[in-house]
Amino acid sequence: MINIAIIGGGVVGSGVFELLTTNSEIIENKSGKNIVAKWVLDIKKFDPNPYGKALTSNPEDVFGDPDVSIIVETMGGKTAAFEFTKRALSSGRHVVTSNKELVAKHGPELMKLAKANGVHYLFEASVGGGIPIIRPLNHDLAANEILSIIAILNGTTNYILSQMKASGKSFAEALREAKANGYAEADPTADIEGYDSCRKIAILSSIAFGQYVDSDDIYTEGISGVTPEDIQYAQKLNKTIKLVARSKKVSDKIFVRVSPLMIGTDNPLANVEDVFNAILLHGDAVGDTMFYGRGAGKLPTASAVVADIIDIVRHSNKFAVKDWEIPSEGNIVPIEDCEVKMFVRVMCEKLEHGGCEVVCERVEKIFGKVEYINPLWPNEIVFYTGIIKEGDFKKKITEFDLISAIRVHKK
């Protein structure tokens, strides 16, 4: 029998507790061991208490129990969770987590601590909820050099954009609906501003490229500026707007960014709707391969946590996964130097009394040759830029009365 403790009895923790019970036979069959949640540590009061006598608010019940060999950290955040994780690893216990914030921030230190103590620190559930992605990257694609990642990593924002597209709703309306349906939190900042996606692409990039990518260094833009009109243009152009986390190796550095992106409807990511997530990887041998599923939720996330637990029970003495090297200097391409193609809408009315023709002349003077798009509304000029550096674009666009600018996916 393997005894585990769950730290944090919230949504994911309760899913892990439930899954270990309801699928105990399947799990024993796969792991060869009966896995039991002996403790659930939480300071909250539960009424009714779903955990029975497993519930405790005293950490010493967990850390003082020599039977507990695996600790599941599902409390989130990076202060108490960090302390508990360090204590667990230092005491020779494996740790499994769904806490993307902690992994993105302190992953290298915690992985090193795990190794020093001969235990595992696993975090399949930290990216893509139930979608297998961390283990496939580490194992199934181990023969590949990973060249790029393009992914939808946040269900809340994808739901909002899907709703805006389906019904022409504004961002604010779609957000309200997402909240009403339980797909957005009361404070949705981390989702809609892209921070959640940013942490996840930091983790995926660190694995794919074998070096720590610090989420604090990643250029991140959310979806609050996307309008129904932008979405109408995308549809007219056979494209769709998604909040995309993108990263790829560029010589010895890493290009990585989270932002709204116009992608062609023939891109496999274009059809990922509602709360679903998808990660499209390009490996030098395998080519394009995509992983799709529910990126959040109680049982999908628990599915990933329990897969990690089973993996530990099977291979408790194996340490095949490499540390993430911390680079000696910045390893991320500065956003200003990134090449980009932009979809741009500018006003003509306010800027010039000579009307749109004068603005077109100015567009060409400043941006060179551009590809014009027939405007859907009067008094605006719409165009794709050529390939341009982000920094240059930012400077040049100040010359115009900008309505919106959205990056366009180029392969």
Add this chain to the structure above:
Amino acid sequence: MINIAIIGGGVVGSGVFELLTTNSEIIENKSGKNIVAKWVLDIKKFDPNPYGKALTSNPEDVFGDPDVSIIVETMGGKTAAFEFTKRALSSGRHVVTSNKELVAKHGPELMKLAKANGVHYLFEASVGGGIPIIRPLNHDLAANEILSIIAILNGTTNYILSQMKASGKSFAEALREAKANGYAEADPTADIEGYDSCRKIAILSSIAFGQYVDSDDIYTEGISGVTPEDIQYAQKLNKTIKLVARSKKVSDKIFVRVSPLMIGTDNPLANVEDVFNAILLHGDAVGDTMFYGRGAGKLPTASAVVADIIDIVRHSNKFAVKDWEIPSEGNIVPIEDCEVKMFVRVMCEKLEHGGCEVVCERVEKIFGKVEYINPLWPNEIVFYTGIIKEGDFKKKITEFDLISAIRVHKK
């Protein structure tokens, strides 16, 4: 250093040889060992010889070499490959294969033999080419009861159907084009008649449901009967026709079938085009999760083979994967008993002189309430049946002059 031998120097074998060389550093980094292809066994003459002194036509060079601890079987077929595999396992060597025919036919025996000899028999490359699917099913989704699988498992037929849809080509024309582009073999029977998909769904079902599903027992229908007119109807109905391998648990038996299927354009499989494959699984905890990528080809398939090799090098002494129980009696639902919804086109002209109205009356008399579809061509009646048993449908449809009948996906 780990020495391996490759049996079969064809497309996949050459890919494995190439990948072990080009990505040797990555592979050593992940596996902790330098992995070298010491032998390539093939009776063919190669001119030029891409394998240098590794090439041999003498099996004793391989089996007499005590340094060879892993054998890669990429020769295909189920006679010589079967003998070589048994000999390899019996001599205490791990075997990795891409040979779906052999795994589907002799998987249980070979897995048992591997276990008895303390070695692995791994076959990630046998399904979905480079797409990680066997290991995710065995490991990443280990906490789930897998409830159903719906998949596009054959690139040749998917390419043909994509071409028919894109350009209105007939099946014969699209097949010719597939051959010209190297996407269909000179004898394409195994692909177009669905046998290849059948073997692959047999393997996936055996893993998912933990019991051997014999490919010989699976109802299999190919795509040679699909017409451009059927495809036009599908488009009109917001559906697409795919060659789909489907399996699910139905009480204590397994429903499994390979056939053309009309699926809604909102189904994630609907957008899988050309030679790509995709496998959509439903697990009780994870919900829907899909794996997408190149289902065939030299380097994608080699990517999966080498992932298995790395797995063995990391975990050579672990045997976590369960055997497939051979059921004491038939475990597959007879096709006649399977419930289905059919899209049906029948002629009216030839059958009755009273014209279409008479046929409609007969349709309703025989099938009960149906859902009519406005015909695209004169002299035909088009409808969806309600849910009906395959056996009943077959009997009832004999009363009509059938143009075509295609199964419709129901959740």
